[in-house]
Structure formats: structure tokens, C-alpha cells
Amino acid sequence: MFSTEQLGSETAIHQIPPMDVSKQASEPLDALEQLRVLLLGADYQTLSDLRQQLLDRERYSLHVAEVISEALTLRAQQDNSLSEALSSTIETAVSRSVESNPSRLANALYPVMGPAIRRSIQEVLQQALEAFNYLLEQSLSVRSLIWRFDAWRTGRSYSEVVLLKTLVYQVEQVFLIHRESGLLLQHAVSPQAITKEPELISSMMTAIQDFVRDSFHVTSETSLKNLHLDELTVFFNQGPYAIVAAVVRGSPPAELNTTLAEVNEQIHRQSFFFLKVFQGDTQPFKNSLPLLEGCLKTQLRYKKKFPWLAIAALLIFMGAGGWWSYQYYQQQVLAQQALAVLRAEPGLVVVGFDKTKEGYHYELLKDPQAREPVTLIQSMQSFDSSLKIATKPYLSLEPDFVLARAKQILQAPTEVDLFLEAKTLKVTGKADLLWQQKLEQAWPLIAGIESLDQTELQVADSAAEKIAEHLHNLSMQIEALHFKFDSGSSLISHAEAHAQQVIPLILDLLKTARLAGKMPQVSISGAADETGNEVINERLAKERAVAMHDYLLEKGAPAVVIAVPMPDIGRRDERSIHYQVDLF
Amino acid sequence: MLQKKICLLGAFSVGKTSLIQRYVNKLFSEKYLTTVGVKIDKKQITVGKTELNLMVWDIAGEDDFTNIRSAHLRGLSGYIVVIDGTRQNSFNVALALHERIKTELGEVAAVFALNKCDLKEQWVINREHIRTLAQLGYPVIETSAKLDQGVEEMFMVLARQLVPKKPEA
Numbered sequence: 001m002f003s004t005e006q007l008g009s010e011t012a013i014h015q016i017p018p019m020d021v022s023k024q025a026s027e028p029l030d031a032l033e034q035l036r037v038l039l040l041g042a043d044y045q046t047l048s049d050l051r052q053q054l055l056d057r058e059r060y061s062l063h064v065a066e067v068i069s070e071a072l073t074l075r076a077q078q079d080n081s082l083s084e085a086l087s088s089t090i091e092t093a094v095s096r097s098v099e100s101n102p103s104r105l106a107n108a109l110y111p112v113m114g115p116a117i118r119r120s121i122q123e124v125l126q127q128a129l130e131a132f133n134y135l136l137e138q139s140l141s142v143r144s145l146i147w148r149f150d151a152w153r154t155g156r157s158y159s160e161v162v163l164l165k166t167l168v169y170q171v172e173q174v175f176l177i178h179r180e181s182g183l184l185l186q187h188a189v190s191p192q193a194i195t196k197e198p199e200l201i202s203s204m205m206t207a208i209q210d211f212v213r214d215s216f217h218v219t220s221e222t223s224l225k226n227l228h229l230d231e232l233t234v235f236f237n238q239g240p241y242a243i244v245a246a247v248v249r250g251s252p253p254a255e256l257n258t259t260l261a262e263v264n265e266q267i268h269r270q271s272f273f274f275l276k277v278f279q280g281d282t283q284p285f286k287n288s289l290p291l292l293e294g295c296l297k298t299q300l301r302y303k304k305k306f307p308w309l310a311i312a313a314l315l316i317f318m319g320a321g322g323w324w325s326y327q328y329y330q331q332q333v334l335a336q337q338a339l340a341v342l343r344a345e346p347g348l349v350v351v352g353f354d355k356t357k358e359g360y361h362y363e364l365l366k367d368p369q370a371r372e373p374v375t376l377i378q379s380m381q382s383f384d385s386s387l388k389i390a391t392k393p394y395l396s397l398e399p400d401f402v403l404a405r406a407k408q409i410l411q412a413p414t415e416v417d418l419f420l421e422a423k424t425l426k427v428t429g430k431a432d433l434l435w436q437q438k439l440e441q442a443w444p445l446i447a448g449i450e451s452l453d454q455t456e457l458q459v460a461d462s463a464a465e466k467i468a469e470h471l472h473n474l475s476m477q478i479e480a481l482h483f484k485f486d487s488g489s490s491l492i493s494h495a496e497a498h499a500q501q502v503i504p505l506i507l508d509l510l511k512t513a514r515l516a517g518k519m520p521q522v523s524i525s526g527a528a529d530e531t532g533n534e535v536i537n538e539r540l541a542k543e544r545a546v547a548m549h550d551y552l553l554e555k556g557a558p559a560v561v562i563a564v565p566m567p568d569i570g571r572r573d574e575r576s577i578h579y580q581v582d583l584f
Numbered sequence: 585m586l587q588k589k590i591c592l593l594g595a596f597s598v599g600k601t602s603l604i605q606r607y608v609n610k611l612f613s614e615k616y617l618t619t620v621g622v623k624i625d626k627k628q629i630t631v632g633k634t635e636l637n638l639m640v641w642d643i644a645g646e647d648d649f650t651n652i653r654s655a656h657l658r659g660l661s662g663y664i665v666v667i668d669g670t671r672q673n674s675f676n677v678a679l680a681l682h683e684r685i686k687t688e689l690g691e692v693a694a695v696f697a698l699n700k701c702d703l704k705e706q707w708v709i710n711r712e713h714i715r716t717l718a719q720l721g722y723p724v725i726e727t728s729a730k731l732d733q734g735v736e737e738m739f740m741v742l743a744r745q746l747v748p749k750k751p752e753a
Binding site: 178179180181182183184196197199200201203204207208210211213214279280281282 | 586621624626641655656661
């Protein structure tokens with residue numbers, strides 16, 4: 001421990017004179033001292049100095065202080081006992097530090113927190129993603145479907161089958177057994193495992209060990225290492241006072257034995273005293289439980305692969321979400337567009353706009369002359385939302401609508417134009433009296449019109465016109481008729497046909513003229529040809545006219561027909577009579 | 585809950601198994617007795633304020649041909665020796681066993697059970713025998729598996745010996 005050189009120098013520094021000791025001692029001791037000096041010689045100083053150093057706390061602490069770091073390092077390299085020994089001390093120290101000055105520890109830990117938290121969040125997310133992926137795989141993949149079929153077929157549960165197929169190994173139970181009596185000290189079991197009567201099992205395992213040892217020729221030091229069935233192995237690790245036994249399903253790794261050995265050693269260290277004096281009380285071994293539970297490892301045949309499925313599922317989900325949001329937004333936009341269109345449309349008033357379960361609902365007031373709102377928003381109807389319109393009737397006083405209304409109500413004839421100036425209806429063009437009367441009755445009833453301007457309206461009395469026209473026709477017809485005479489004669493013969501033509505016309509003329517409030521006169525004028533005496537011809541012409549006049553009167557023509565005594569100068573070289581109609 | 589290992593000993597076919605059949609918690613069937621040589625059962629019993637978990641090692645009967653394995657006796661806190669009242673040999677075996685255990689393990693809690701007391705008329709065990717047993721310093725209890733007599737008592741008497749005597753607080 002201490003080198004002689006070191007001690008030598010110490011002795012030099014402290015300079016303890018060899019004789020001091022003997023002088024201080026009392027008589028009987030003096031002799032003893034002298035004896036010591038004689039026996040030990042130079043070493044005596046060394047030894048007494050050493051003793052002083054050990055007794056002197058300060059000096060001893062100094063020495064220890066010099067080597068303590070190295071010693072701890074060395075020990076830490078050898079085994080784990082150092083951390084064990086210090087763990088509770090460190091825990092106490094930390095809690096004390098936290099109690100007295102929490103900010104100090106907080107400051108110290110602060111730089112660690114950030115990365116640690118980030119890291120743990122990453123881990124959690126990664127695990128969640130992997131778990132999700134695993135879940136999807138289990139639910140959707142072909143392999144899992146086959147396994148489900150297997151499970152159904154063999155009557156086992158699906159999770160059992162999964163475990164069987166994916167398990168590399170699983171430590172199901174760990175026993176801590178008192179070596180001598182076979183009694184169970186502690187027992188750890190993994191959540192999925194089925195366990196029966198661990199106390200009975202532990203005793204039986206001990207009995208079996210004894211049985212095997214007794215049955216086969218083995219040395220007394222031999223201990224049972226493992227029991228092996230097809231898929232099940234029980235590993236034993238024997239310590240001086242306790243046995244750790246692990247039940248493993250599957251093919252366990254080589255390290256398991258080492259792990260069990262380490263655990264057993266640790267338990268022996270921790271609970272050595274209790275193991276030795278064990279009389280049935282298992283209470284002290286409760287703190288071994290965490291160690292045993294640490295052995296309950298499970299390894300699945302589960303490669304860490306990139307969670308494609310999960311990411312695909314998430315992407316699909318997000319894509320779907322995005323699509324739906326887009327759709328929703330689109331709907332909104334269309335609905336708003338429709339609203340704008342409806343608002344802008346003349347003759348429609350939007351009084352309500354709601355979003356309902358099926359889509360959007362518009363409430364409108366619609367003037368009869370307005371365009372159909374449904375057709376207006378046809379283009380904005382989309383597949384999954386409907387735009388519903390409910391209309392109530394109303395009358396718009398917009399000029400366009402008032403005019404349209406007026407047109408509809410008045411049914412003006414084609415030659416009439418209607419205009420709206422402020423609230424005045426202006427009527428121009430030509431119409432007959434009948435229509436004008438209708439106009440004058442109807443215009444006050446047209447909503448939105450307050451006055452009528454018909455100054456530019458020409459009212460034609462069509463009836464009168466018709467009559468005039470008829471008269472004109474009759475005149476034309478009568479004037480187109482004539483009767484031819486024989487040469488030199490003024491005798492009427494074979495004139496019945498002619499009379500039958502003329503007389504009705506004249507009668508009609510009379511009737512029509514009376515309707516028009518006029519008096520007709522049909523003048524008959526005769527004519528002669530060029531031959532003969534002019535004077536005679538003149539007389540002949542006059543006679544001819546008179547003859548026809550008399551003849552017609554005889555046949556029933558009304559008295560309005562008179563003869564014109566003068567010859568018809570206009571006609572020459574014609575032996576006839578002609579008519580002329582005059583109206584007075 | 586105190587855990588205690590106790591052994592049930594006795595000659596071949598004295599009625600050990602029949603005795604305890606209804607009083608214990610079983611996992612292993614009778615065939616273990618003949619194959620492995622021991623069958624382990626569990627008996628829970630309460631003595632005063634203490635709960636005891638008795639691991640009962642039912643050890644295959646000793647006779648001229650088979651010896652009880654010493655290994656099984658290791659670590660036991662107490663034992664019950666069963667004697668068939670109708671067979672003298674079982675009495676001798678019981679005494680021998682008791683001696684052996686005393687030699688190997690020292691003074692341990694023990695109880696002697698005189699089984700088949702329903703067949704008292706056939707008994708060969710007399711008062712002398714019983715006195716011999718009593719002189720050993722351990723309780724002697726008459727039992728009958730058939731009539732369901734004395735078994736609980738048998739366990740209770742042994743259990744009382746196992747519980748450490750602490751002064752009441």
C-alpha cells in the first residue's frame with residue numbers, strides 16, 4: 001500500500017526523534033518500548049509512524065484522498081459492485097441537492113432536457129408508427145389472413161398463433177428457489193404466460209433434481225443445468241443458497257445463462273444474510289423481484305423494417321382528408337357564387353341563405369317576369385351538395401319589370417310601342433279605338449305606372465276605315481261596270497244580267513254609305529260612237545242614260561241612281577253607259 | 585405467510601396419500617409418488633395470527649427394498665410419520681425413520697399419526713407402543729382416512745410447533 005520511499009520522506013518531514021517515545025513512557029512500559037526498539041530497529045519508526053498516520057484522521061484522509069479515484073476506477077473495471085454500493089448514496093445525495101438547491105440541478109440538467117425530450121418524442125413516434133404498421137400488417141396482409149385461418153382451424157386464439165410464428169424466444173417465468181428446502185422465495189411471470197402453482201412447481205423441480213442426481217452416477221457437485229423439451233427449456237442456475245430457474249419458450253440466446261448467473265450472484269450479494277437464515281419468511285426477498293423480472297425477456301422474429309404500410313395508410317388518410325377539405329371548400333365557393341348570381345339578377349331578391357345537411361338553401365322573392373333562378377345556378381350545382389331554392393312571389397317596381405308587365409297586360413298591337421319614362425307609360429304608334437279604350441282602362445292597374453302619355457298615339461277608327469274601304473271598293477266595282485247598246489238605239493235589251501250585277505252593288509253602297517254617314521249618288525252617263533250626227537249622238541247618249549236609269553229603277557234599284565243628262569265626253573266611239581259614284 | 589417444508593413419511597402403504605387427499609391443494613397426481621418418489625402438495629393453515637404455507641412432501645413409502653432418499657429430507661422444518669395400526673412393521677419403520685432424521689437433521693418438529701383407527705379391532709398397536717411413541721416427546725394422533733378423522737388436527741399440531749413463539753405485543 002505505502003511505498004517505503006514515501007514513508008521515508010514522511011518520516012523526514014515529521015522528524016519524530018527516536019528517543020522521544022521512550023522518555024514519555026512510564027517505567028514498566030519503558031522496558032517494553034526498549035524491547036520493541038531492539039526487536040524492530042529502524043522499522044520501529046516506520047511502524048509507529050504508520051500507526052500515527054492511521055490514527056490521525058487528517059493524514060489518513062490525505063493518503064486516501066490521493067488514491068481514492070484510482071481505486072474506484074480499478075474497482076469499476078473489475079465488476080459492477082461499485083455502482084451498486086454507491087447507488088443508494090447517490091440517490092440520497094441527489095434528493096438532498098434537490099431539496100436544498102433545486103435550481104442548481106435544474107441548471108445542470110437543462111441542456112440535457114431538450115435533446116432528451118426530443119429523442120423520446122422521436123422514439124415514441126417511431127414506435128407508434130411501427131406499432132401502427134404492425135397492426136395494419138396483422139390485419140391486412142395475406143400472411144395474417146393465413147394465420148387467422150390457422151387459428152380458426154386449430155381452435156387456438158389468433159394472438160397465440162401470431163406469437164408462435166413470430167416468437168424467437170420468451171422467458172415466461174423465473175423462480176427464485178431456496179436451495180436446501182426447495183421452497184419458493186420469489187416468482188416472476190410474464191403477462192402472457194400461464195402459470196400454475198409456482199410453489200408446488202419449485203418444490204417439485206428441487207425433487208426432480210435430487211431424483212436425477214440419485215438415479216444416475218454423478219458427482220455430488222453436479223447440479224441440474226437445464227430441462228429441455230421441444231419448445232420449452234427450463235434453465236437452472238445454482239448458487240450456494242438459492243437457485244434461479246427460468247422457463248423459456250422458443251430458442252433462447254446464449255446470453256441467457258450468463259444473465260441468470262449474474263442475477264443469482266446479485267441476489268446472493270443483496271440478500272446473503274436472509275438466505276442463510278431463511279426459515280420460511282419470504283418478505284425480505286421482495287426486492288429481488290425486479291431482478292427476476294428483468295430476466296423476462298421476449299424476442300420476436302420481427303425485423304425492424306421501414307413501416308411502408310403505415311406511411312401509406314397515413315398518406316392515404318391525409319390525401320383523403322385533403323380531398324374532402326378541398327371538396328368542402330369548393331362547395332363553399334360554388335354556393336357563394338350562386339348567391340352572388342342570384343343577388344345580381346334583376347327581379348330576384350335573396351332573403352335567406354343557409355347551410356343545411358344536404359347542401360345550401362336559398363330563399364328568394366321572385367317577380368313573375370324574372371328568369372328562373374334554378375336555371376341561373378344550374379352550372380353551380382355540384383355532385384355532392386345541392387343548392388335548393390325556395391321562392392315566394394313578389395312584384396318588382398324596377399323599370400324593366402314594370403314595362404314588361406305593362407306589355408304583358410296591355411297586349412299592344414304590333415304598330416304600338418310602349419316606353420317607360422320615370423313612372424309614366426308612353427304609348428306611341430297606331431292602334432285602333434278598341435285597344436285604346438282597353439289601354440285607358442288597364443293602365444292604372446299596372447303596378448309601377450303612375451301616368452299615361454298617349455300623345456303620340458294615333459288612334460285609327462278601324463271600323464270607319466273599313467267602311468270607307470268598302471265604299472271605295474263598291475265604287476270601284478260599280479264604276480267598272482258598263483252596258484253596251486246597239487248602234488243607234490237606246491233600247492235596253494238583255495240587260496237582266498247586268499242589272500243583277502249592278503243593283504246589289506248599289507244597294508250595298510247605299511247601306512254602307514249610310515253607316516259612314518254619307519249619301520251616295522250613282523250617276524249614269526251615256527255615250528255614243530263617232531258615227532252619225534253629233535247632235536243626234538248627244539241626244540242618243542242622254543237617252544241611253546235615262547233608259548238605263550229607268551230600267552234599273554224598275555228592277556229595284558233605289559232612287560239614288562240618277563241619270564246624267566250630259567253625255568260622257570270622256571268616252572268616244574262607244575255605245576254604252578257608265579257609272580260614276582259620288583259620295584256626299 | 586410463512587413457507588415451511590414438511591415431509592410425510594411412513595412405511596409402504598400405511599395410508600399417507602388417502603389421509604391427505606382431501607386436505608391439500610394438488611397439482612401432481614399419485615403416479616409421481618411411484619415414479620419420482622415424491623409428490624408435493626400444498627396446505628395452507630392459520631396458527632393464531634400467522635398464516636402458514638405448508639409444502640407437504642409426500643415421500644414414497646420405505647420398506648425393505650427402498651430407502652427414502654436423504655436428499656428429499658433436506659431443509660425440512662417438520663415431519664409427520666404415519667403408522668398403520670394394523671401392521672407392526674409400520675411401527676418399526678416409523679421408529680427407524682424418526683431416529684434417522686434425528687441423526688441427520690437434529691431435533692425437528694414432528695407428529696406421529698396412528699392411521700386406520702376405524703379398524704381398531706384389528707389393531708396390533710397397543711398402549712405400550714403408544715407410550716413408547718409418547719416418550720419420544722412428540723404428539724401422537726389417531727387418524728382415519730376412511731372416516732375422515734384427525735387429519736386437520738394432525739396438520740394443526742405440527743403447524744403449532746413450526747410457528748416461532750413470539751411474545752405477544
